[in-house]
Amino acid sequence: MIEAPAFGMASVWATHARFAPDKIAAICGTRQLTWAEFDRGTARVANALIRLGIEHDEPVALVMTNSLEMLEVMFGIVRAGACMVPISGLLTGAQIATMMADSGAKTVFVSSSNRALIEGANLPAGIRRIAIGFEAEGWEAGEALLAAAPDTDPAVRIQPDDRFNIIYSSGTTGLPKGIVQSHGARTHFAWSNALELGMTRESVTLVTTALYSNGTMFMVLPPLLLGATIVIMEQFSPSGALALIEQHRVTHAFMVPTQCIVTLDDAALGRHDLSSLKALLSAGSSLRPDTREAVIERMTPNVYELYGFSEGFATMRKPGDNPARPTAVGRPVLGFDMRIIGQDDREVPRGEPGEIVGRGLGMMAGYHNRPDLDAAILWRDEAGTEYLRSGDIGMIDEEGFLHIVDRKKDMILSGGFNIFPADLEAVIGQHPEVQDVTVIGIPHAKWGETPLALVIPRGTPEAAALLEWANARLAKTQRLAGLEFRAEFPRNALGKVLKRELRATFWEKAE
Incomplete structure (x- = not known):
């Protein structure tokens, strides 16, 4: 029997480097990485971790700021066969310590701007702290560690059910709720959103939000799968985003509704050529109808709106949909299904509001170490098929479009x-x-x-x-x-x- 090929996007990245080594993979500020450089950089991170004794599936955390180094660390962890645990630098030291302990991560990569935060987090003495962009007593020098590691393919075999990452909500308080996503689910996320958003290997995406956030992956995982180009903003500003779209002929950008609102109010709007935009995706919360119309009129007609939750379900409204009701947030993304259920946990007829439940190829593997939450989020139809509860109230109209009524708890x-x-x-x-x-x-x-x-x-x-x-x-x-x-x-x-x-x-x- 022929042996199955290695699974996962890491093998795809190596292929991009082999056949298009000089193509630009990522840009941040005045610096850029070719696909050959991205391949070597992630390989160094992976090999360094393996040399340190990081085992397959072992959680490795990072508390870093948007940069090319963060991109390489994130996907070097993945390439090592470890489980990436990105943590927000906007949290308190106590919250970070709690998430580190919950995930089981014994190693953390840290940017210079987050050094004081980690030093004040009272992490256990056994935690390995790797400094990226600085040197200090009690820290392992990241640059030296990576420079000493080989830049050859670590040749780690990855299976679809292996853990890709654990994602924590940035607002987590009390007991953390870590969402475990597998390599199979992340690969589905990449190809399904690439298809839905019309991306190709010639696409140029703009990252305006923090790389540790799950929503940011809309502009990261699809282009990494395709061998396209990612432009990373170190920190968002409306004028900066508009200038980058024009400068790099950005084809796909992601902005949350708040970013859309402040961009519409910025004096720089109208001074830059945005004609390269083939898709401006908004997600995170629903666009108000007035904001949506203003974006279409003043920025681009190619507005995509996504509703979803990190546990694994999404709908998308595309420019050509033209639903009869303007509040529609779309139909299920490729590979997903949804239902609306009432208070009695039975499916309600079209046009009636109830809780949105969804399922599909991109579903999470579960909550990390929280079987109680796994049981609570599941809903089963009459055939026993499992769906995930969203906690949102919605309605499916006569055209099959989803409308968000509100958050159940709000x-x-x-x-x-x-x-x-x-x-x-x-x-x-x-x-x-x-x-x-x-x-x-x-x-x-x-x-x-x-x-x-x-x-x-x-x-x-x-x-x-x-x-x-x-x-x-x-x-x-x-x-x-x-x-x-x-x-x-x-x-x-x-x-x-x-x-x-x-x-x-x-x-x-x-x-």
Whole structure:
């Protein structure tokens, strides 16, 4: 019997380097890597880890900032057959220590800007700390470690069920919830999104969000699979993103709704040629209809909108879809299926709201060391087929498009009425002096809870006048109890507003 070839994207990367060695794989700032250099760089990381005794499937963490070095470390870990554990540098030292302990990682790569954070994290003495971009006592010099490692193929055999990574939510508090994704699932993610977004080996993608974030992988894994080019922003700015699109003739970019909003407000918009854009993907949270139309009119007509969750399900709305209802977020991405279920856990008819459940080839292997959560997230249909619960309320319309009603846990129950914040946000967001808005439920002595609007304003509107304007356009059961201005909202790595943090202040006071 013929032996099965080595599985995984690492073998594909080596092929790109062999047959297109001088093609540009990645750009960051004034530096760039050819595919030959990317191949050698990831090989050095992999061989260094193997020399250190890192075993197959062993978790290896990194707390790094966007750079070519981070890209090489991430996929060098994968190439070694280890399990990548990317951790946000925006967390506290205590949160990082908790995630490290939960994942079982005994090795961590750290950028110079995160050195103090890790030194203050009180990691156990046995943790190997590898410094990238600096040298210090108590740290292993990363540059020397990698320079001493061979740049030849480590020839690690990888199977589809092997762990590719453990992804933690950037806002995790208490017990961590690590999402385990296999090589098979990550490969499906790469080819399915490449097909859906129309990428080729000639594509140039723009990374505007943190490399440790799962959503960023839309602009990383597909081009790595195809042998295309990735442009990495060290830190996002609207003017910087617009300039890079023009400079590098970017074909595919990813921006969360917040980034779209601030880019629309930036003076640089209109000064740069964005005609190369074949796809501007938005995900992380739903685009308000007014924002979507403004992006189409002022940036590019090639707007793609994705709804999904890291556990493994997604829908996509494409430019040619033209749904009858403008709030549609698309149909399932290739390889996925979805259902809508009611409170009795039975599937509801088309047009009725309920919890979104999904399944497909990109599903997670499970939560790391949390079998209790694995059981809680599963829903089975009458045939016993397993789907994952999203925790989101949605509806499938007569055309087969999904519509997001709201997050199940964000729904406001006021006086017996269900109030969905997204409905209120869509109305308030239409006001010209509203840049961004989020609606939360706060305690109310009579109704249990009531909606409060928090607004990031344009200019200097009057809160009372804006509240009156909004309530005049809302149903009686939806009317706001108040409206407050904010300079910013707490957000996760993909710009999603952390409503639980906003609610906490009000509910703690009530208690």
